[in-house]
Amino acid sequence: MVQAIDLPRNESGIATVTGVLKQQFGDRFQTSAAVREQHGHTTTWIQNQMPDGVVFARSTQEVSDIVKVCAAHKVPVIAFGTGTSLEGHVNAPAGGISIDLTQMNKILTVHSEDLDCVIQPGVTREDLNTHLRDQGLFFPIDPGANASLGGMAATRASGTNAVRYGTMKDNVLALEAVMADGRIIRTAQRAKKSSAGYDLTRLLIGSEGTLGIITEITLKLQGIPEAISSARCSFPSVDAACQTVMQVIQFGIPVARIELLDALQVKACNAYSGLDLPETPLLLLEFHGSDAGVVEQAETFGAIADEFGGTGYTATTSTEERNALWKARHNAYWASLGLRPGAKGISTDVCVPISRLAEIVSAAQERLAELGFMAPIVGHVGDGNFHSLLLVDEDSAEEMEKAQSYVSWLAEMAISMDGTCTGEHGIGQGKMPYLVKELGEATEVMVAIKRALDPDNILNPGKVVTV
């Protein structure tokens, strides 16, 4: 467990706000240790810093009212979705109020003719897709967890489909948000494109609740493709697999998914999901298009894979086979934990220009071996993004120190390759020093924006930038 830094607490303000919210929200305002702890950071390696109370909001107006009370007394407000962020995003280093948005989970309108929908922030990606299925539509962004769409927008999340469909920044048309003074704004209309003023939509996406609290989201949707085919192919080395990916991207095959699992990850998945895949680096793919189109994509991919020594290439349009394969991929995290029972998983998240991908993945594997870590690698490699999941004994100071040194080494290597310390997890508390290394003076511009929009630093303080 990594110690998180506590910030000064405004005790009298917190006491006042707690009293007011108890009166206004009754049972929907909780201060029990269990609820508070669950709303502090519970995933991965950062110490839990509990809020002082959790309020379960049911409407934008309620969120606005809560923020106004907190603003009046300069008390921190932290937006909470499903709590599946990985870098301490929902911690309360200065205490304050967590606004749990899970009860704001209505799908308000689906405009199927415009391929968009308007939802509340607590809707999860799986719930949305279940709702859309009958209309032949889907929402493509799929981080590992069944996260809330508000949280996904706030962290600029992506997942396995980003190579084709982009990230949250590319799939949100407009937001409604409550600002630090409780004001409610709408960032854009529902038109597919606009040049109307500053792009507040994109400014809020990835701001991790530090500039505003997202209370409504207008999302772009996709039609479910006529045909979907999936494929897998084994490779003699990570390098060969990465070279293949580079060729696929440069060739312009519109792959919907292209995921790398290294040999250790394949081994873990075999054990966890009862598969018998060859325990060498593996690419999992998905093709979306017309019946003829997916066949053509699969064939073109096969020819490229062949050049790089790909073996056991099989493509299928069977929904059952496809689901089994992707279920195993989605369970990679749990499968990995099975490699070292009782261990904590610490995930890295660097992303580099694709020409540097093979090099950094190979270097990461060597470094992990040197440090003696068991750490499977999975990657959204079509975007140059991969995760190594370090399996550590969090009670061992030595292991934790080595893990931190690896995280730091990898972030700096990615940055030196013109890449980023975080492709999709966000900055939170854990990546703050790397953000400064990555973007230098630009972070001062971020600070200026934060100060302008949240002068009392009440929105999720201690995250993203140091104010």
Add this chain to the structure above:
Amino acid sequence: MVQAIDLPRNESGIATVTGVLKQQFGDRFQTSAAVREQHGHTTTWIQNQMPDGVVFARSTQEVSDIVKVCAAHKVPVIAFGTGTSLEGHVNAPAGGISIDLTQMNKILTVHSEDLDCVIQPGVTREDLNTHLRDQGLFFPIDPGANASLGGMAATRASGTNAVRYGTMKDNVLALEAVMADGRIIRTAQRAKKSSAGYDLTRLLIGSEGTLGIITEITLKLQGIPEAISSARCSFPSVDAACQTVMQVIQFGIPVARIELLDALQVKACNAYSGLDLPETPLLLLEFHGSDAGVVEQAETFGAIADEFGGTGYTATTSTEERNALWKARHNAYWASLGLRPGAKGISTDVCVPISRLAEIVSAAQERLAELGFMAPIVGHVGDGNFHSLLLVDEDSAEEMEKAQSYVSWLAEMAISMDGTCTGEHGIGQGKMPYLVKELGEATEVMVAIKRALDPDNILNPGKVVTV
């Protein structure tokens, strides 16, 4: 000609800065009326407000130096690319210095393996594509003019390919910019995706030089498709054409271009480009993909068009025929002016959810007829965006007043349909009142950002928002 509002001038500051720049830049600092007038607003209907001097910068450091001088004396600085913006973006309502970036026109690096390139802001889209052609790459965004890429980024431009490839916001990976105090920042690294902090890239894109001056751009590139096919199809009515477009989008055909020309526009193009297209509403299309893919797309389109009474449908993979067709489309503006020699063209730019497209285009035609305007309509209809080009006698107060009433009526109708007053031209001076109507309190958040990043309001004052 519409009178633009003058803002207070800082005469002593301007005199000082003018002297300093003359000394530092010699012949690269121009104060002749001709050069100054050319750098005030010259396109469409807004009065020219000249800067006091024009400096031709050659490097980021020079831009930074110029901004520092202007900042020290609180003198306006206006970035200038090709001067093809349409809403008074480059006007100097408070005087000041125009920084002409056309000499910063180097393509610095093409990373063909990563499908990106790094360029200076003065590179034009045609120059870039000429440079890329040999490498099998292209940059898809194509506003009507051969604009500079810095200007395109600053106005969040798009064009005929946006339906498939998005707008400038979707095709820029990173920016270098000079901020209001002369500081140079980089907004992102070159990785394809990132969750590293606030999205300053997207904040600067569309900020029209009011938050920073773009001095370097990292652009995403596309591989030239294996096959390109183009097509045209005539329709009995604008409504039938729009219904077809809606179906195409909802069906998920990945059209690269789908452009509407109304009957009057077809007539103008026939006359100007020596064509003999049927003078009824027309859709022009382009399909990108594999050889088989473009054939399939063209067939699917044909079947949909048939349902809505499309006639004369022809698709071709001939480069010559394709170029002739798209050249005629790109010359639509000049062709339109030919309908009323001596008239000024005033272009509208609304964009609505596609389900409302047929309705608003038909309403626009009716209104134009009522007002007695000759005003051809062209549209990037796959995005719900269209332009009516009003041909007006700018010396007639009555016509100008009617034109303004139409622009206003159309913007408000688009906003009432959850659309935007500007799909791609930007706010500049001309659309400022509509921005407030469209986004309400969100514009106050924009003002707060503007004040934080440019406290003395020296960067392109009098544009986008009122500070």
